[in-house]
Amino acid sequence: MIIKGRSIAKGTATGELIITDAPISFLSGVDPETGIVIEKGHPLEGISIAGKILAFPFGxxxxxxxxxxxxxxxxxxxxxxxxxxxxxxIIAVGAIISRIPMIDQLEGGLSSLKSGMNVTVDGDRGELICKDWANS
Structure with a gap:
């Protein structure tokens, strides 16, 4: 299944989706040496975002x-x-200068996504490809 969105930062990446309904503060919320969320009480506290497709409402x-x-x-x-x-x-600039593919404004929002899904973010086309939609 392909979900249309808006391109923010170019490039493509495939991987395991991690999703949270809580905003993320990268300054003091994520350890830049490990990629682990360190913000106390955050739903992703203690989880590494390294190499994952990270979905969250906003920064x-x-x-x-x-x-x-x-x-x-x-x-x-x-x-x-x-x-x-x-x-x-803040997040858009971080993605662009870091060359991390990024999209937003998905049709239907983030509510249909689940952690653990195998997805591809296509920042060139502004699309999310859900490879295992039937398994989610």
Whole structure:
């Protein structure tokens, strides 16, 4: 199944989806050395986002978050791609400067997605391809 969205950062990536309904602050919310979510009480606390397709509603916090995303990429522990309900500048800039494929505004929103799905983010076309839709 292909879900249309809006392209934010070019490129494609395939992998396991991790989704949360909580916004993410990359500054002090994600360890740039490990890719583990460290924000106390966050639904993804203790989980590594490294190499995963990360879906979350939007970012929160300081503009330094863009550079934390860049540090994650330089440390080989960034998400393979990101999906937002509504991208805002901090996350969009981080994805663009880090060359992490990113899309937002999926038709139907994020509610039909489930962690563990195998998906491809196509940032060139603004699409999400759900490879195992029947298994979700």
């Amino acid at each position: 929160k916090g300081s503009t330094v978050g863009s550079y934390v995303i860049y540090s994650l990429k330089k440390n080989d522990c960034a998400p393979a791609a990101m999906i937002n309900a509504e991208a805002e500048a």
